[in-house]
Amino acid sequence: MTLIELPEAVTIAGQIQKELKGKRISSGVRGSSPHKFAFTGKHSNDEFAAIVREKTIGVARANGSLILVDLDPGYVLSLGCGGEHILCHTSEKTLPQKHQLLLSFQDDTHLTVTVSGWGEVRLLEQSQVASHPHLKNNQISPLDDEFTFAYFRSLLNELPENKRVSAKYFIVSEPGILGVGNGCLQDILYRAKIHPKRQMTSLSNEEGEKLYQAIKRTLKEIVKLGGRDSERDLYNKKGGYQRILHSKVVGYPCRECGTPIKKIQYLGGASYFCPSCQAEQSLI
Ligand SMILES: [Zn+2]
Known part of the structure; x- marks a missing residue:
């Protein structure tokens, strides 16, 4: 498993932005394999599927060990913050059997998230991001110049x-x-x-x-x-x-x-x- 800390969150957020930004979601499946310690937020799996359909991947960024990915318009997908495999796939052949999230894009590529231990696969409305329970807005990132x-x-x-x-x-x-x-x-x-x-x-x-x-x-x-x-x-x-x-x-x-x-x-x-x-x- 990949234990996501700040450098991994920065790396993966950068790769998501580069690889997936602008891609349109054709379907989103969450919870094919229910996981006790996946933090999923308030939406049911059906609501999740209905909301993410037709959304477009926007900006991706790291906050501590969190990876926040905009699903435009209006939503944010929160990943990371624990042990997760976050993988992109150019074909269905490499999809893992068990996963907590499968996003398929209109160009037939995919993103999967498999949680091991604990981790985030949380959908938020943009307006809820500020009150995200794992987001640390009061701390300065050690990668920033303000970390003096x-x-x-x-x-x-x-x-x-x-x-x-x-x-x-x-x-x-x-x-x-x-x-x-x-x-x-x-x-x-x-x-x-x-x-x-x-x-x-x-x-x-x-x-x-x-x-x-x-x-x-x-x-x-x-x-x-x-x-x-x-x-x-x-x-x-x-x-x-x-x-x-x-x-x-x-x-x-x-x-x-x-x-x-x-x-x-x-x-x-x-x-x-x-x-x-x-x-x-x-x-x-
Ligand atoms: Zn020594």
Whole structure:
């Protein structure tokens, strides 16, 4: 499955815009294979089919790990935000047997979405987009110029002094860096040389700045390379960004210092780190 985080959402939204913009929908089938954790919004499957018919694919964009695709006129399809295969097809032969969404276009091409784990296949009216439950309008994307060090420092300064907030929690939960999940987190912390359990209030100014730079640089690099090598794009192609830390490097030497890479389970997911570069002894 493809776990969609910010770089994958940006990649796939860009591909949808390039490949599908202007195409007219001949039919839309949702829920051929009902899925408990697919967030579908308020429409029944029949209503969905009636609404999307004859609509035209418009602008596609990412917001965090969400992919928002305009269905002109008047509607928006919300995808992503979890584990999904979002694929385009030039023939019926490659259509998956199970899917939560099949859009067929008048030129006999198709788009399918298969949810694994959880994910969005939600239809919204344009006017409802602002109140989308997963849309984060109050957060600045780490890919934007407005994501400055001053902004990042303000997030740090807002942490209550007596509250223990770890680096992982700070980045993927609260306040959270828009669209960054446990996947992109690993290389960000490795590059910043910060342990996932490190208390954020104990970071020096220099470490704070290093973390800020690591967030920006890592995400920009992953976007540039079309996503992570563990995830797939609209054409079922793996991303070009080779992850530094992942399950297969556990026990192998760190590329910087040679110390074997460790794995821990922490906050509902695996964390990989170099115990030397990411200073385990800095944990208080
Ligand atoms: Zn190391």
